[in-house]
Amino acid sequence: MKKIPVILDVDTGSDDAIAIVAALLSPEIELLGITTVTGNVNIENTTDNTLRVVECCGRPEVGVYRGAALPMVSTLVPWGLQAAQIPRPERAPGELAVHPDHLPLPKAGIKEREQRAVSWIIDTLLSRPDRSVTVVPVGPMTNLALALRADERIAAKIDRVVMMGGTHNVCAPTQAAEFNVWVDPEALEVVLQSGLDVTMVSLDATSFALLDREQASAIRAVGTPPAELVAGMIENRLAAAFSGGSDQENGDRSVGAAIHDALAVCAAVHPEVLTRVEHTSCHVDLGRGFAYGDTVIGRNYRNQPLPKNCRYAWQADSAFFFRWLLELLEGAR
Numbered sequence: 001m002k003k004i005p006v007i008l009d010v011d012t013g014s015d016d017a018i019a020i021v022a023a024l025l026s027p028e029i030e031l032l033g034i035t036t037v038t039g040n041v042n043i044e045n046t047t048d049n050t051l052r053v054v055e056c057c058g059r060p061e062v063g064v065y066r067g068a069a070l071p072m073v074s075t076l077v078p079w080g081l082q083a084a085q086i087p088r089p090e091r092a093p094g095e096l097a098v099h100p101d102h103l104p105l106p107k108a109g110i111k112e113r114e115q116r117a118v119s120w121i122i123d124t125l126l127s128r129p130d131r132s133v134t135v136v137p138v139g140p141m142t143n144l145a146l147a148l149r150a151d152e153r154i155a156a157k158i159d160r161v162v163m164m165g166g167t168h169n170v171c172a173p174t175q176a177a178e179f180n181v182w183v184d185p186e187a188l189e190v191v192l193q194s195g196l197d198v199t200m201v202s203l204d205a206t207s208f209a210l211l212d213r214e215q216a217s218a219i220r221a222v223g224t225p226p227a228e229l230v231a232g233m234i235e236n237r238l239a240a241a242f243s244g245g246s247d248q249e250n251g252d253r254s255v256g257a258a259i260h261d262a263l264a265v266c267a268a269v270h271p272e273v274l275t276r277v278e279h280t281s282c283h284v285d286l287g288r289g290f291a292y293g294d295t296v297i298g299r300n301y302r303n304q305p306l307p308k309n310c311r312y313a314w315q316a317d318s319a320f321f322f323r324w325l326l327e328l329l330e331g332a333r
Contacts, residue, residue, distance in 0.1 A: 003030035004134050004269060007121060009067070010261070011039025011139030011180075012049040013099025014233040019138050019164075019261035020050060021226045022325060024057040025332045028269045032124055032133070033063040035117035039139040039183050040099035043069040046139075051108035056225050057332075060110045067117030068142040071184035098240040104232060121147040125157040133157055136268050138164040138261035140180050145187035148194050160197045163188075164264040166282070166295035166312070167203040177293030178203050181284060185293040189284040198310050200282065200295070201264040205274060205313035209263040209321045210256030213238060219326060227329045234259065259325075263316055266324050273320050274313040282310035 006029045010016040023031050034054070036046040047066045054062055113120070121143060125133060135158055137144055144161070147154055165180035165188065173179050181188050192198060211234050220231035237257035266273045281298030283306075285291040298306050 001027060003028060005030045005032055005128065005132055006268060007032050007035065007124065007133060007135045008265070009035045009037060009117075009135065009137040009139060009143050010046065010050055011037050011041070012046045012053065012103070013040030014103075014237055015259050015261040016040065016046075016138055017049065017053050017103055017233050018230050018259055018325075019265045020053045021057055021230055022262050022265045022328055023136070024054065024059045024062065025226065025328045026265070026269060027331070031059075031062050033065055033120065035065045035067045035121060035143050037067040037117070037139045037142050038069050038071075039180065041101050043067070045101050047112055048108070049103045051110055051112060052103050052105040053229070055108040055110050056105050056229055063113045063120075064110075065113050065115060065117040065120045068146060071140060071142055071187065072145060072190075073186040074184060098237055100236070103229070105229065117143045118146045118150060122151045122154055125154040126151070128157050130156050131159045134159055134268050135161045136163070136264055137161065138180075138264050140184040141165070141187035141191050142184045145184070145190035148190055155194055155196055158196055160199060160268070161191060162199045162201065162264050162268040163191075164201045164206070164261050166200045168295065168297050168312075170203040170207050172203065174290070174293065176285070176291040178295065181295055182293035185284045185286055188295075189286060192282055192284065192309050195309075199267065199271075199274075199277070199313065200310050201260075201267050201274065201313050201316075202295070203258075203260070205316045206258045206260040206263050208275075208316040208318050209259055210318055211259055211322060212256035215256070215322055219329060222326075222329045222333060224329065224333055226332065230325070230329065259321075262325065263321060266321055267313070270320070270324060273317050273324070274315070275317050276313070276315040278312045278314065279308050280310060280312050281306035281308055282312060
């Protein structure tokens with residue numbers, strides 16, 4: 001089987017942890033390395049959490065590279081919408097978190113690599129053939145945007161970008177924006193203007209990729225440490241969402257919890273999991289008003305034609321997604 005070379009970029013909280021497990025265990029992925037970025041939690045925690053997951057999966061040879069601690073632009077001014085959120089404020093006592101600061105795993109014995117993420121991304125891509133690497137960013141786009149700005153030659157080495165982020169109908173954390181984009185709107189706009197083949201696995205699509213307690217139990221029954229971690233993260237997301245805490249995320253929690261980031265990993269190897277994809281134009285609102293970070297999907301091409309720069313995913317096959325994840329975990333026993 002020919003494997004897909006992948007760079008995975010994460011801000012590891014809970015659904016990132018599941019995405020990392022999937023990428024590490026997939027027989028279809030050659031995981032070149034994992035880069036971290038501030039997002040769900042700060043860069044210290046995203047890096048630490050990532051190392052814990054890599055060790056849990058028994059893959060210490062996969063390098064973890066620390067990336068950007070802050071967005072490119074949005075925290076430069078004290079009145080920026082993001083300034084009060086990065087780092088996140090302390091939670092109330094007893095308040096459940098969708099993204100715990102520390103994953104429920106032992107502190108890793110393995111260490112992050114010395115090279116920083118942006119320079120590693122550039123070096124790695126420049127060493128590969130043209131259009132050979134799939135980049136899967138499932139957090140803010142800061143690392144990839146900085147790499148593209150630092151060395152435009154890397155664009156020719158990237159086959160696809162399959163990202164988790166963006167929204168049209170389902171919004172969080174603001175009335176207009178999805179979290180990964182809202183943290184660093186300018187970074188995504190850099191990526192969208194790069195000419196790369198971008199598939200946007202949006203909240204609209206991930207709201208279809210819901211997993212429930214019964215499915216979490218089936219995963220736990222696999223009986224391995226990675227399966228135990230995945231099941232626990234699903235249950236944590238369900239419990240935190242039902243608690244009504246400040247970390248509540250989107251989705252119909254009477255059905256299940258959305259596992260956003262793992263769906264992007266699935267789509268990188270099985271595009272058919274995305275059941276409605278529209279090739280369209282997409283740009284990010286950078287106006288610093290109430291719509292800051294909104295992903296604006298092109299609609300009217302007759303009056304104002306714009307280049308189609310994005311494959312926007314609207315829906316996903318939840319049953320396919322669950323089977324894929326379960327089979328990965330079973331196959332690694």
